[in-house]
Amino acid sequence: MTALVSLWTQVRRQLEAAGVETPVFDARLLLEAGAGVKRLDILTDPRRELSETQVSAVEALAARRAEREPVSQILGRKEFWTFELAVSSSVLTPRPETELVVQAGLDMLGPDKPARVLDLGVGSGAILLAILSERPQARGLGVDASAAALAIARQNSENLKLADRVEWRNAEWDAGLEGPFDLIVSNPPYIPSADIEGLQPEVARYEPRLALDGGVDGLDAYRAILPALPRLLRPGGGFALEVGAGQSEDVMALARAAGMHAVEARRDLAGIERVIAGRVD
Numbered sequence: 001m002t003a004l005v006s007l008w009t010q011v012r013r014q015l016e017a018a019g020v021e022t023p024v025f026d027a028r029l030l031l032e033a034g035a036g037v038k039r040l041d042i043l044t045d046p047r048r049e050l051s052e053t054q055v056s057a058v059e060a061l062a063a064r065r066a067e068r069e070p071v072s073q074i075l076g077r078k079e080f081w082t083f084e085l086a087v088s089s090s091v092l093t094p095r096p097e098t099e100l101v102v103q104a105g106l107d108m109l110g111p112d113k114p115a116r117v118l119d120l121g122v123g124s125g126a127i128l129l130a131i132l133s134e135r136p137q138a139r140g141l142g143v144d145a146s147a148a149a150l151a152i153a154r155q156n157s158e159n160l161k162l163a164d165r166v167e168w169r170n171a172e173w174d175a176g177l178e179g180p181f182d183l184i185v186s187n188p189p190y191i192p193s194a195d196i197e198g199l200q201p202e203v204a205r206y207e208p209r210l211a212l213d214g215g216v217d218g219l220d221a222y223r224a225i226l227p228a229l230p231r232l233l234r235p236g237g238g239f240a241l242e243v244g245a246g247q248s249e250d251v252m253a254l255a256r257a258a259g260m261h262a263v264e265a266r267r268d269l270a271g272i273e274r275v276i277a278g279r280v281d
């Protein structure tokens with residue numbers, strides 16, 4: 001028999017040795033998921049004995065994490081905005097900074113008006129579903145080049161009871177799309193191709209390349225998306241795009257060159273210019 005606290009220590013050490021950045025936290029999450037215990041159990045009853053089945057379930061999850069598979073993919077879920085999303089190796093795990101795109105989008109949509117929202121590169125559905133959850137009269141279209149990603153987004157829309165207000169399209173960016181939209185949001189792939197191998201193994205090995213690779217300078221997707229916005233947005237409509245660290249000036253220049261107005265950058269909690277927003281006349 002193994003006590004809860006001994007297994008936690010064992011997993012923590014295993015993850016530390018594997019170079020995982022947050023071994024204590026991750027060990028707790030894997031213990032909760034594998035052994036079916038609650039956080040409170042670990043705190044209040046650390047000497048509780050676990051069955052062999054519970055121990056082997058936790059050890060199997062820990063072995064995956066030690067290979068640097070992200071916790072989100074092991075658990076199949078990730079918190080975003082006010083809810084939890086299903087995730088898999090087919091989608092980028094939504095990041096906290098992407099909530100800034102949601103906020104910028106909401107700021108541009110009236111609180112209680114019907115609106116049509118487009119999310120280019122919708123992935124798990126994170127941005128679009130968060131906006132629809134806050135704007136009951138809005139309808140959305142999520143586009144992605146990955147059919148596997150769209151299957152996850154669809155599942156998330158059903159889980160969140162938003163499926164009746166959203167449509168999906170398996171396509172390249174704006175190909176074949178017709179407006180007008182009131183708001184266009186996107187968190188496109190923006191990592192320069194040559195930088196991908198140097199990222200943490202959790203990202204480089206496990207997240208879909210299609211979700212990461214922004215071409216030689218990381219800006220390919222912005223060059224494809226921004227020129228399409230004037231055609232797709234209704235007059236006065238707005239856009240909000242996530243950008244990588246150090247890309248804001250270039251993306252603002254591309255937005256202005258595409259004829260967008262009131263172009264501005266918003267900073268994330270780390271002080272990085274993370275979202276470029278603007279409007280079309």
Ligand SMILES: C[S@@+](CC[C@H](N)C(=O)[O-])C[C@H]1O[C@@H](n2cnc3c(N)ncnc32)[C@H](O)[C@@H]1O
Nearest residue numbers: 092094121122123144145146172173187189211
């Ligand atoms: C960085 S992920 C963002 C996912 C999600 N919107 C989020 O913020 O968590 C970029 C997404 O763009 C999609 N994508 C990449 N190239 C594309 C293209 N040419 N046309 C449409 N979608 C594309 C990827 O499949 C991926 O789901």
